Each structure stands twice: as structure tokens, then as C-alpha cells.
Amino acid sequence: MLNPAATNKNGQIVSLKDTPARQPIKLQAVKVACSNCNLRELCMPLGLNTDELHRIDELVTTRRKVKRGTALFHDGDKFTSLYAIRTGFFKTCVAAEDGRDQVTGFQMAGEIVGLDGIVHDHHTCNAVALEDAEVCVMPFERLEELSREVNVMQRHLHKIMSREIVRENGVMLLLGSMRAEERLAAFLLNLTQRLHTRGFSASELVLRMTREEIGSYLGLKLETVSRTFSKFAEDGIIEVKQRHICILDTEALKRIATPQTCP
Amino acid sequence: MLNPAATNKNGQIVSLKDTPARQPIKLQAVKVACSNCNLRELCMPLGLNTDELHRIDELVTTRRKVKRGTALFHDGDKFTSLYAIRTGFFKTCVAAEDGRDQVTGFQMAGEIVGLDGIVHDHHTCNAVALEDAEVCVMPFERLEELSREVNVMQRHLHKIMSREIVRENGVMLLLGSMRAEERLAAFLLNLTQRLHTRGFSASELVLRMTREEIGSYLGLKLETVSRTFSKFAEDGIIEVKQRHICILDTEALKRIATPQTCP
DNA sequence: CGACACCTTGAAGAGGTTCAAGAAATGTGG
DNA sequence: CCACATTTCTTGAACCTCTTCAAGGTGTCG
Numbered sequence: 001m002l003n004p005a006a007t008n009k010n011g012q013i014v015s016l017k018d019t020p021a022r023q024p025i026k027l028q029a030v031k032v033a034c035s036n037c038n039l040r041e042l043c044m045p046l047g048l049n050t051d052e053l054h055r056i057d058e059l060v061t062t063r064r065k066v067k068r069g070t071a072l073f074h075d076g077d078k079f080t081s082l083y084a085i086r087t088g089f090f091k092t093c094v095a096a097e098d099g100r101d102q103v104t105g106f107q108m109a110g111e112i113v114g115l116d117g118i119v120h121d122h123h124t125c126n127a128v129a130l131e132d133a134e135v136c137v138m139p140f141e142r143l144e145e146l147s148r149e150v151n152v153m154q155r156h157l158h159k160i161m162s163r164e165i166v167r168e169n170g171v172m173l174l175l176g177s178m179r180a181e182e183r184l185a186a187f188l189l190n191l192t193q194r195l196h197t198r199g200f201s202a203s204e205l206v207l208r209m210t211r212e213e214i215g216s217y218l219g220l221k222l223e224t225v226s227r228t229f230s231k232f233a234e235d236g237i238i239e240v241k242q243r244h245i246c247i248l249d250t251e252a253l254k255r256i257a258t259p260q261t262c263p
Numbered sequence: 264m265l266n267p268a269a270t271n272k273n274g275q276i277v278s279l280k281d282t283p284a285r286q287p288i289k290l291q292a293v294k295v296a297c298s299n300c301n302l303r304e305l306c307m308p309l310g311l312n313t314d315e316l317h318r319i320d321e322l323v324t325t326r327r328k329v330k331r332g333t334a335l336f337h338d339g340d341k342f343t344s345l346y347a348i349r350t351g352f353f354k355t356c357v358a359a360e361d362g363r364d365q366v367t368g369f370q371m372a373g374e375i376v377g378l379d380g381i382v383h384d385h386h387t388c389n390a391v392a393l394e395d396a397e398v399c400v401m402p403f404e405r406l407e408e409l410s411r412e413v414n415v416m417q418r419h420l421h422k423i424m425s426r427e428i429v430r431e432n433g434v435m436l437l438l439g440s441m442r443a444e445e446r447l448a449a450f451l452l453n454l455t456q457r458l459h460t461r462g463f464s465a466s467e468l469v470l471r472m473t474r475e476e477i478g479s480y481l482g483l484k485l486e487t488v489s490r491t492f493s494k495f496a497e498d499g500i501i502e503v504k505q506r507h508i509c510i511l512d513t514e515a516l517k518r519i520a521t522p523q524t525c526p
Numbered sequence: 527c528g529a530c531a532c533c534t535t536g537a538a539g540a541g542g543t544t545c546a547a548g549a550a551a552t553g554t555g556g
Numbered sequence: 557c558c559a560c561a562t563t564t565c566t567t568g569a570a571c572c573t574c575t576t577c578a579a580g581g582t583g584t585c586g
Contacts, residue, residue: 094432097521102436118425148411161424162381168431169357173365175438176482219439221543226566258360484575489534
């Protein structure tokens, strides 16, 4: 029903409903307008009136392209803006002094990164593109101004931050009390659910990250991730071909991710 | 130098610099005023002018007492307010369907709880007092109104949320990539540092939570927490008498919490 | 004083890690 | 476009950290 292959030639996730212009036009020449953006319902509040919509078009003045493997921002960078992901896929990670680092999240189109920077005026994590990406730059001062004047925008900003807090609570639950299979099952369900929201298949996906990155996020070693994938495949729950995953039995994944205490 | 026993008869942490009135006066009769509160510098932004200070006094209309072991709010409760802790000590925890629950944080005087509720208009975790406590109720609508009108307040609210996000990033690093001793060392250092900020000793503390709650927070079993305490004690790093902890060698704890890759 | 919650410690066991080797995919330069 | 280097993934075997199960000790509160 839904098209699992709604990606461009690089396999990137490009859009919710249609594909943006592919011609190599100068970006500066393209009018950046949230009011016309097909991702608006993911980044922006609903229920804006015409006037408010125009106000919001003043928020994003520039877009920025980020090449695969490079950082949108680094730990320590001055904080100036939040970023709404337009295309591509990111990871955020924090680094300990001894070099260990921990992936704290994976972000896809329509999601916001950069919230970590607000508190100290400097970022405290790295945001790295896992595939060529483009983000909408939202200067934070302008965002604050806007949310003083447009109530729904204010509430929206607060919800975005609260959502991130709640998401991290969930990750803490995962890291603190789940076993390897439960973690990976929960991870796959989370990814597919978010992809599904964006119009993709709920049963087929292409992982944008390595086993090591998945492991870091889930508090496991890459070998454990690989083994657990293999186990799921043996059990007929998923099909694995490198980064291509087919989910054959969603219910089984759900049972694994949220085990029921037998009554 | 600093008085580690700046607690009231119940061992509660009561204040930053002096002790509030102990007489059993009706709370409604006491004028609630942030401008006079000795914890203001912990909850509220600095650099408010006189006018802004008075505006802020309109924010907190009521205080609420929470008995030890009872909840300030539950998972599922309607979200109405944020709470600034005035006295006492809280834990927040999320519950999985199967009954497991995960402590997501411990909060002390001057800290804010309730941020999880914003995104869905309902709370998604429980906030439970670990000792008799009192909180300042900050109706969120009023807080939003205030932050529309007082810029420093707006920025402050954003920083509080961002700080929580950054804190949780740190916990994810801990849960995802540290070993038991590292976790407990980091935990002790974090607690004492926060207590120190509030005028208490940096080397002596009384734990407000059980070994099980510490374990839940750190992703360990209570036995492991207990054993690790014992190990630290054997090594002469701390002294443990039930919930009374004396830190004898802070540097050792730091070395354990952030191991250096030998050069 | 007795009941209850909390903490400590030991011994056995399991789940995940570490180390290692090889296979598959991907990227690079001639 | 192919050869080669590099990265990524898989799988096995030994090991280790933490958990589980169990028992006893300590402290607290009605």
C-alpha cells in the first residue's frame, strides 16, 4: 500500500508526499517557505492562521547542506540555531573524556536537533549526518521572538523540548532495564513507526547507521547487535541483508520489546 | 567548613543559607513570594529588575506539601503545572507495561519537575517524594504568559528544559557505556556536587534513596550497588554506614568515573 | 518487642563482551 | 572499469561482569 521505496537515487528519505525539485538550482534563489513545505506538519504547529503562517515564513532564512559523515555542529560549538531536518538522517552523540562515545539519538526528516545547546550557549554533543542531508536553520533568537508573539508557536516549542525529554526517559528505561533482544526489538519498532509516519512502509527499512552505531545507542557491542539480528532472522521474525531489513512478524517484535508478565 | 548537617530534625535538606520558620503556621497565611525566597537563585533567572521580580511573585500562588512515599504526580495525570522543589527530595520514574520501572532522576531543592507533562498534556512519569517535601506550584499557562512578557524568564524556561535534555544525555552515556564502579562513582560525585551547590559538604552525605532505587537509576541490581559500595569502602575511598556516606578520596572517585586512556 | 523493610555477603549461573578470523560490501586510484 | 584497500558485518570460543538465588544481619516503626 505504502511505497517503501519513496527515496531518491541515493536511497535518501526525501519527502512526505512528493519529491522536491531535483535540478541543481542555486539554493539561495529558492524561496524558503515553511508555508509551502510538505514537512510542515512534522516541524511546525497545526492550526496557524494565514497571518501566523506568514510570520513563520520569516523564521527560516537559510537552509544548509550537510555531507554524509560531516557534522552539523560539534560538541563545544557556539549555539545559535535549532535545525529542522529536511532531508537525510542524523545521529547525535556525546563523548566522554576517555574517548568513549555514546549515540544519544537518530533523527530523521521533520525532527529538530540542537536543543542541547540552549542551556550553556554551546552545544554539548555532535550531530553527524549519516547520509547527505539538508536542514532548515532556525536562529534561536528569532524563534524566541516568534514564540513570544505567536502563542501556538510558543506551545509548540515547549512541546518539542518536552518530547525530547520524554523520548530520553524511554531510552533510559531501555538502557537501564532491558536485555539485548528487547532493546533491538524496541529499536526496530521505533524506527519503523517513525518511518511509517513519514509515509514509508512499516515493514521494510534501510538502516542508515552501522551496527556499531546501533550498538552504541542501545548500550551493546556491535557483535551483540549482529548476533541478535541473526537470531531474529533465524526465528523468522525479520529478514536481514546487510542494512536492508524486512520485518516479517511485527507482533513477535512487540512481544519481545514489551514482555508480558504471564497472568 | 561547610556544615554537612544543615538539615532539620527529619534530616531534610531545608535551605541554602538559613532555616525557614518552623512554627506550624497555616501555609495559606504565608505570603508566597519568590522575591524573598532563599532558593530563588536556583529556580529563577538572575538579573531581574524590580518590576520583573514583582511579576514573578504572581507566578507561584500555592505551595503543596508531599508526604514521604507519596506522589506529587502520577503517570497519566493531567498536566497543569511545573513544580519547583522547596524542601525534600524526589525521584522520578517511568514504568513499562510489564511492571518494571526505571528511576529517571533524583531531584532536590531548587530543581524543577514536571517537564515531561508538557508534550501530551499528561504526565508520563511518576514523581515520588523520598522524604516529606514541599513544592512551589507554577501553573504552566501562567508561566507561558510570563515568559512571553519577560524575556529573561523565557530564556530561563528554555534553559531549564535544555538542561534536563543534557542531563539525560549524560545518563545515557552512563547507562550505555560505563561499568558498575564507574556508574556509582559518577553518581556519588554528581550528588555531592549538587549538594555542595546548596551549601552542604562535598564529602559527606545522607542518601535519601534505597539501594534498589540507586540501582534502578544506574541500571544495576541492588546487590551490585551494595557490593560496589563495599568495594569502595574496602579501598578506602568512602565510608559507608547504611545511608550515611563519607567520601574520603574524591580524586579516586573522579579517576574511577572518568578513566583516562593511559598515554 | 516483634514485624517489616532494607542492606550485606556468598556461590552459582547467564548474558554480553572480548578477541580473533574471515566474508561481504564499499570506496579509491590507476 | 578493474584491482586493491578499507570499512563493515558475521560467527565462533573463551572469558568476565553482573545477575540471580539464598541466607542472615541491621535498623526502624508501630
